[in-house]
Amino acid sequence: MTFDEAKKAVNLHLKKESVGTEEIALLEAHDRVLAEDVTSALDIPPFNRSTVDGYAVKAEDTFGAEENQPVKLKVRGVVNVGEPPKISIAKGEAAEIVTGAPVPEGADAIVMVEDTERDNTELQVYSAVTNGGNTMKKGGDIKKGEIILKAGQVLGSREIGVLAALGMAKVKVHMVPCVAVLSTGAEVTEPGKELPFGKIYDINAYSLSTAVLESGGKPVYLGVIPDDKAELRKALEHAVACADMVITSGGVSVGPRDLTPQIVDSLGEPGLIVCGIAVKPGKPTTVAWIGRKPVFSLPGHPTSALLMFHLLVRPVIQVLSGRPVEEAAKAEAVAGSKMFSAKGRRTFVMVKLKRDKSNRLVAEPVETGASGAITTLAKADGFVEIPENQQFIDADEKVNVALFKDA
């Protein structure tokens, strides 16, 4: 199966909706996704509001006022910010007012304090002001009933500020999909435990759990499953039951111990939909759908597993969490050396980015073979894609690097 066919099979089985919605406290809503359009339940500002410090007046009283021909008004009192005005303004009158306070009844404009002189209750106004001048009408910023934010919006500091302005202490968002993550393979042991001879520590359940978080999902770490058919079946049944999707890694190369795809296929319909992909690396990747739940079985090699996660799994997590499906961040660079493709397979070359002497961003291939699994993982900033029908990318050719980070 080609890479494009595998992507198509996944998209065919993926229901284009999130795992659900919930109402949560606005202060907890950072980086969550709006589940519905938000309509303002109030006019903002909720009252005619002064936009300067000065005096509330009838505009027509100030007509003709000039530097050497002031208009005289009588100050009736003060309008405080944050309370209903206690006074109203009649012809020839004014009220002291500050920015943000409600314009008192009878007044229709504010004269700026710089344009006045005051002696006790006597006010000299040196400049005319038009009707509505230095005020903002009720609803002038946002009208009651106006749609302010759209469903699907990811909530950051500005959006949460806007929702607060509308008086919303709660907000309806998409639920975060739970993603069970487990590792298989007789040779892997959980970090923190003693390392028996012949074993290595598990990497993938940790790197993939973190990648799930970075993609908007909630990882459910299930650790290393013993290499035993009954145990593996039990663990996979539990994973499918307790989470919205499952990621396994390891145990999918061709060998007598590679039970995962077989067992996954037997857990429900439709079962396996992708059984190996013509890519390098990542060939043994399988994908199954058990009812509505996707199960991805990724390779054991840590960098290959992370690569296949980014290519296939991340977009699914984004859909299940109601997020816009976003491509990985890309960097434009030049190939640091010739990159060869694997015949007939979509090839992904892991690269490290660095600046050369002339400050060009250079994508230097990082070996991804059996050797140096951890140093490869530590070094690879991203990957370059070579299509099936292309034999190589030449040194110094322009390349687009899809980045693992910020993704």
Place this chain on the structure above:
Amino acid sequence: MTFDEAKKAVNLHLKKESVGTEEIALLEAHDRVLAEDVTSALDIPPFNRSTVDGYAVKAEDTFGAEENQPVKLKVRGVVNVGEPPKISIAKGEAAEIVTGAPVPEGADAIVMVEDTERDNTELQVYSAVTNGGNTMKKGGDIKKGEIILKAGQVLGSREIGVLAALGMAKVKVHMVPCVAVLSTGAEVTEPGKELPFGKIYDINAYSLSTAVLESGGKPVYLGVIPDDKAELRKALEHAVACADMVITSGGVSVGPRDLTPQIVDSLGEPGLIVCGIAVKPGKPTTVAWIGRKPVFSLPGHPTSALLMFHLLVRPVIQVLSGRPVEEAAKAEAVAGSKMFSAKGRRTFVMVKLKRDKSNRLVAEPVETGASGAITTLAKADGFVEIPENQQFIDADEKVNVALFKDA
């Protein structure tokens, strides 16, 4: 005080160290910052390891083997992955082995299964292999004692994978600074409560709490503090006591009710270090240091408050959390219209980004006056800076937009 002087004053008082360190579970360490260099406590791989499926042999036994002149070896048994080998290899012998399994004693190379033919215990080897061929030596990826990650590294999926590989279930990271966030002003009410006439809902404690999260801090939401000297003092004392730093907003323009800076100044030494900045907007911003704790008092206007947060507060949170101080993400655009600066003040023009017909990214100024506080907040993608000595930026001039998002 100029903007640069204000920045300098802040940097002078800021101790260049995090608020502390703690050991946490590796699975919880996503987006945390390493507090110390990490040295590998083990060789990786921890044993000589086969990198292919095939047969463990003495390399010299295969010398001269060719397609039409195979070498005959006797298969002694199987070496399983994940366990100590139960057999050792003598001259003329071989053991079946899979990728990842330990090379058995006596063997020094692996012949790939594709280069062999087997009949029961009789193995024909059709290709010679050199000493060490298809194996990875103990420590060949990482040597015990090698420094693998450096202090200050922010932990993402790859770094957490690398730490797991070293067997670390825990990791020492910088603590997350607690940032108390409170709003002042007689006119603001907390979202979720009823809105009395003359009041508006608080925006800043929400947008700034979220911005704190986005910068690597932990917000401590203290809500809206009543506009009363005693209450305000109590709230500020509590904020300074319970958090590592404090952000207030509102109540810092010139007026009888603007008590915050006065009270903050009285809370401890050295007190106020910045009292207003020659910037537009954000002029009434003040900064104090109470003992080791910074207190930022930002303007009440939501967009101005968020702007000053990005310019002054965010870098401080980054230092206190042990993070590299990172500039806001920038976008290159052209000015959508002429942008004027305020005389003698560093000016920041809020802009919305859009593409024009010829697909150029255009920075369109967004009004930030008293009018449209919320629509401004919703629309502004970032800001363009105009230096004090520059009068304007012309339409179509190239501009660098500092982005509010991803920051």
